Amino acid sequence: MFTDSLVIAIYFLAIFGIGIYAGRKQNTLTDYALGNRSLPWWAILASILAAEISAATFLGAPGEGYHTRNFTYAQLCIGTILGRIIVGKLFLKPYYDYKVVSIYEYLEKRFGLLTRRTASMVFLISRVLASGTRLYFAGILLVIAYQFITNTPADSEQIVLLYIAALVIISMATTIYTAIGGLKAVVWTDVLQAAVLGVSMLSALWILFSHIPGGWDSISAVMNGGDDWKFFSWGTEKGFSFLEQCSHILGQEYTVWAAFLGATFITMATHGTDQDMVQRMLAAKNSKAGTRAVIVSGLMDFPIVILFLFTGILLYVFYQYNPAALPADTPKLHVFPYFIIHELPGGVRGLLIAGLLATAMGSLSTALNSLATTATKDWYQGIFKPDATERQLLQCVRWGTVGFSLLLIMVGSVTAWYVVHHPEVRIIQIALGIFGYTYGSLLGIFLLGMLTRTRGNDTGNILAMAAGFIVIAVLTGLIPLPASWEQHIPEIAFPWRVTIGTLATFFVGLCFRSRHVLPR
Structure with missing residues (x-):
């Protein structure tokens, strides 16, 4: 374990060094939140990738490959590319034109102060819940590592305590360099974290492949089911009527329809109306550079997702040939971290642990930065201290980083308790499902502002945002309906929630005329 510890120690030293160095000469909120709009597009590209590949993806995507033994999840990459093209061409230019720091400032200019504050609050609540939930996933590997080192099993309550300790350690380390360095620290540490992630995953894939006796012949012998290796899925069934087919498709997670519609709307929401992602794009020199970064990141998503899913497929094959190496009661989302701890050699294991820490800290740092920036700009300066000096704004955003870190630890701890007591829960659905309830409402309002001038x-x-939330809450059973109605309500899989919520919000908003119109 000495080699592993050395690799992890070097990783942390590099992260802290970059964070402290990047924190020099920050005198304004714009310097802190947007890096003075001077960051190169390729660094922003790496930062986007590092933020997207959270610990949920690091563990969840191989878990999906292990569970489904195919690449149908990768279909969603079609929508992520289409969605980013729309974000780059439609969303970024208005943000740059009006020189916003918080993207919800745009909504005040287009509609009014109430819309801005409502959207900002929806973002704050949604991001705290979603990022806190993802934070839990980073603790999985560390809990398994602790049990491996001590060689002692733990009961459910002890496991929860181990999770909480892991979350506190990861969050404290991330908070330090984020609070000191601001967005520059976030972006430049993300560049390093993206490199660590890439090297660690390729190393794991090579070693995993080499551990399967017989190579491709052995893999092909195991992977011979009807849906094995499948990429495209239409989600239709023979003998269904048109309405039955529609209902069935809406209940499927990974289909061509979800790829072209569901994933496109999800990406427009997460990359166009979420301060978390947009903030790093606004750190580019101009909207063209920001557009280049976001579109190229979408193109790179596809091979990255394939890599993660193929890792999961190889894990399935490996444990088919070595069933005794994996405890029978191991949850699917623990399979990859179990392989990392128990099968990888020293040094490579440390690199993979550093890779997981990189994904967790990359997504956490940007969440903390965007949450603190939004709270400072939209609430502290907007309501409590309109005449705040730049020094006061910097103090507020840094203390806000610390405060939101504590909130995320609380949410991650609750998530850990829930998943430990409900091991059948699937990781991707938790991480992505939360957005579905609120991001449709956000996207619907932003599209209303950008696609119309008088509505x-x-x-x-x-009213429109409330309608978007209520529609999804009803369709997902969050708001219960009479039993006689439930049989007429189709089941909605998570990729469709943002799409339906957006359309409901947009069309309700169209019914109301604007009181003032922004010039083109």
Whole structure:
């Protein structure tokens, strides 16, 4: 374990060094939140990838490959590319034109103050819940490592305590360099974290492949099921009527329809209306550079997802040939971290642990930065201290980083308790499902502002956002309906929630006329 510890120690030293160095000469909120709009597009590209590949993806995507033994999840990459093209061409230019720091400033200019504050609050709540949930996933590997080192099993309550300790350690380390260095620290540490992630995953894939006796012949012998290796899925069934087919498709997670529609709307929401992602794009010199970064990141997503899914497929094959090496009661989302701890040699194991820490800290740092920036710009300066000096704003955003870190630890701890007591839960659905309830409402209002000039106002927007949330809450069973109605309500899989919520919000908002119109 000495070699592993040395690799992890070097990783942490590099992260802290970059964070402290990047924190020099920051005198304004714009310097802290947007890196003075001077970051190169390729660094922003790496930062986007590092933020997207959270610990949920690091563990969840191989878990999906292990569970499904095919590449149908990768279909969603079609929508991520289409969605980013729309974000780059439609969303970024208005943000740059109006020189916003918080993207919700745009909504105030287009509609009014109430819309801005409502959207900002929706983002803050959604991001705390989603990022806190993802934070839990980073603790999985560390808990398994602890049990491996001590060679002692732990009961459920002890496991929860181990998770909480892991979350505190990861969060404290990330908070330090994020609070000191701001967005520059986030982006430049993300560049290093993306490199560590790439090297670690390729190393794991090579070693995993070499551990399977017989190579491709052995893999082909195991992977001979009807859906094995499948990439495209239409999600249709023979003998269904048109309405039955539609209902069935809406209940499927990974289909061509979800790829072209569901994933496109999800990406527009996460990369166009979420301060977390947009903030790093606004750190580029101009909208063209930001557009280049976001579109190229979408093109790179596809091979990355394939790599993660193929890792999961190889894990399935490996444990088919070595069934005794994996405890029978191991949850699917623990299979990859179990392989890392128990099968990888020293040094490579440390590199993979550093890779997981990189994904966790990359997504956590950007969440902390965006949450603190939004709270400072939209609430502290917007309501409590409109005449705040730049020094006061910097103090607020740094203390906000610490405060939101504590909130995320709380959410991650609750998630850990829930998953430990409900091991059948699948990791991707948790991480992505949360956005579905609120991001449709956000995207619907932003599209209303950007696609129309005379529709939408504060009152109508609040009603429209509420309508978008209620529709999804009803379709997913969050709001219970009479038993006689439930049989007529189709089941909605997570890729469709943002799409339906967006359309409901947009069309309700169209019913209201704007009180003032932004010039083109």
